[in-house]
């Protein structure tokens with residue numbers, strides 16, 4: 001008997017519904033959105049008749065095994081706790097919470113209930129991240145020296161809850177690829193804010209900055225990570241990008257959407273033996289269709305699926321439930337990565353002081 005999964009919040013969530021419909025371990029998908037028009041639109045496009053306008057109705061339905069929350073981010077923590085306490089496995093779009101205490105509550109609720117919780121962070125499961133993690137683990141990439149992540153996106157005109165949000169509270173798309181590749185926990189951070197929001201925007205979340213930039217030290221790992229996030233007043237192409245540099249190879253995903261990702265290797269010694277030439281090849285990931293079941297393979301390359309990340313995340317969440325095991329991006333990982341952003345914003349407010357990233361177990 002396969003799972004019944006409810007997808008709640010059907011703007012971004014609309015893109016995830018077909019992935020659950022295709023998954024061989026999912027029998028039934030239920031749609032949930034507060035807006036009747038959205039429910040009708042997505043119901044018509046997916047052919048799904050099971051619809052709920054209220055998350056409470058979903059949580060009260062004993063036939064539903066799991067909920068994937070893609071509602072506005074300020075609702076995530078409360079809805080996650082409600083879902084777990086109602087006996088539902090819970091997946092959540094980033095960011096999972098906006099306060100440190102909520103992260104502790106989520107970790108505790110997951111542990112108390114024994115249910116599965118997974119953060120559906122697309123940056124941790126893209127083709128290059130899956131590939132480079134394997135290359136680093138096998139030693140083929142060499143020892144990593146440095147990693148840099150950036151996420152720039154202009155949030156003018158987006159729903160009001162984004163206005164003035166501390167950039168580092170939603171820095172996970174810049175940080176996650178690096179942490180996933182290195183398998184590391186962020187330990188300390190020093191960060192600075194840059195620019196100044198108008199005072200009415202600053203008042204909303206008590207954040208003065210349109211952009212924040214941070215340096216992370218890692219636990220038991222000598223690599224430093226540099227992470228930059230902007231949401232307002234930064235005229236440039238939107239991008240989620242990362243680079244990782246090692247002693248044998250380097251990778252750069254490109255710093256605008258028009259740039260090609262490059263994979264670097266050493267060439268011949270330079271003139272007089274000074275330095276080495278560098279071979280920069282356009283990067284293309286290896287064959288990764290084995291990462292998802294056959295039914296999901298055609299979706300890996302679809303542009304809305306974040307370089308294969310969304311189908312892989314759905315597969316990991318569903319299989320972790322079927323196999324009664326913790327998912328890869330469980331409550332502890334979600335808390336550590338999210339708290340890393342909170343710590344960076346705190347550091348920026350303190351003018352760059354070293355702030356410890358809380359640890360969760």
Ligand SMILES: NC(=O)c1ccc[n+]([C@@H]2O[C@H](COP(=O)([O-])OP(=O)(O)OC[C@H]3O[C@@H](n4cnc5c(N)ncnc54)[C@H](O)[C@@H]3O)[C@@H](O)[C@H]2O)c1
Nearest residue numbers: 009010011012033034035055070071072073093094095122
């Ligand atoms: N790459 C990524 O991981 C990625 C990309 C885009 C968005 N997101 C995240 O996905 C989430 C949703 O983003 P969005 O842009 O679609 O947000 P949105 O505000 O545009 O849409 C949210 C949807 O949820 C519905 N909704 C609101 N309250 C609800 C409730 N209480 N119960 C049920 N439905 C409710 C709304 O009607 C709407 O359809 C956000 O947390 C965002 O951060 C992540």
